[in-house]
Amino acid sequence: MSGDVQLELWLHEYKMDALSSVLKEQGTTVEKRMQEMLTDLYVELVPYVVQQMIRASMGAEYAAAQAEKEAARKYTAFCARENGERSFFQLDRTEDILEVAKFLRRYLREEQGSGIAALQTSAFARMEPVTAERYDQLLALRMETPNKVTGVFDLDFDKQKVATVDAVDGWKTWSMQDVSAAVYHAYRKNYLRPEQYMSRLLERLEGRELTSAGHLSARDISFADEITEIDSLLDFTLKPTSMWTRCSARTSAPARTMIP
Incomplete structure (x- = not known):
């Protein structure tokens, strides 16, 4: 130039x-x-x-x-829930569940009051507030171009849960206590490469996922019956883990939804 x-x-x-x-x-x-x-x-x-x-x-x-x-810019998005309110943040750099786990361990061990205040003074202190619409845009980008948005996290300090989304597996939710314990065990062995700590963390969290409303992934949903076509509509029944939902849809977009 x-x-x-x-x-x-x-x-x-x-x-x-x-x-x-x-x-x-x-x-x-x-x-x-x-x-x-x-x-x-x-x-x-x-x-x-x-x-x-x-x-x-x-x-x-x-x-x-x-x-x-x-x-060349990379983004990480956060949704933080506290006292029934949601706040949204954007960080212009790459972060992953390992760094979030380390933050949660410090937060829980230090028994800090406000989770959002702790988040804003942590390693993520340079994040900036954004709108819910911007958070949704980053979430969509995470699913479409995961190399651009490297992490999207939902920290629920009211229910003590943390969720993250993957372009392949969808949302995964754990209790903050389980994540804190997992990162502690991940770092019990010294002098490992960063990817090894990540692997140890995920291994420790395997099987501890929680079903969280609003964070259903593809693994949480199955089809109960065959998909049939009625009057140019696709008729099928979805079977989530904890509820039955009856949906009829056109081939391009949902037409109506009925919950019996």
């Missing part, structure tokens, strides 16, 4: 001091005044059509640089 070119000018220091003193009284500096004069010279001498072409080229380069910068 192109950039500015530095010009070097020479003026005796006595003359420079005198000029600076006069311009200071006028509320400006030699550098600012010279910049203005150089800009005026450019506008006066360079044909307008050339100026337009240069402006377009600079705009295109800037847009390309911004697109490249955005493509």
Whole structure:
């Protein structure tokens, strides 16, 4: 990407001091005044059509640089539930369940009061508040392009649960106590590679998943009967873990939902 070119000018220091003193009284500096004069010279001498072409080229380069910068950015999203209220945050870097687990262990062991306050002063302190709509966008991106959004977490400090979503397996929910205990056991062996600690954490959490309303994954749902077509509608019965839901849908989008 192109950039500015530095010009070097020479003026005796006595003359420079005198000029600076006069311009200071006028509320400006030699550098600012010279910049203005150089800009005026450019506008006066360079044909307008050339100026337009240069402006377009600079705009295109800037847009390309911004697109490249955005493509390289990674995101992590948090939903924190406390006192019946939900708060949403975005962190512009990669985080995973291992780091969240370490935070939860410190939080539970230190018996801190507000979970959200603890979250905002933890290793995730640089996260910024976002809207529910932005959180949903990041959640969708997590499912579509997991390399872009590397983690989406739901921390329920009221019910002491933590959930994370994977593009393949969907949502997984555990109790915060189980996650705290799992990360403790993961780090009982020293000098391992980061991926080994992650593996030990997940092994410890295997079989301890909780069914959480709003966080059902594909493994929690099965079809009770065959799918049939009635009047251009697909008729099928979904069988979640804890409820029966009757749904009729067109091939492109749900048409109606009935819960007996």
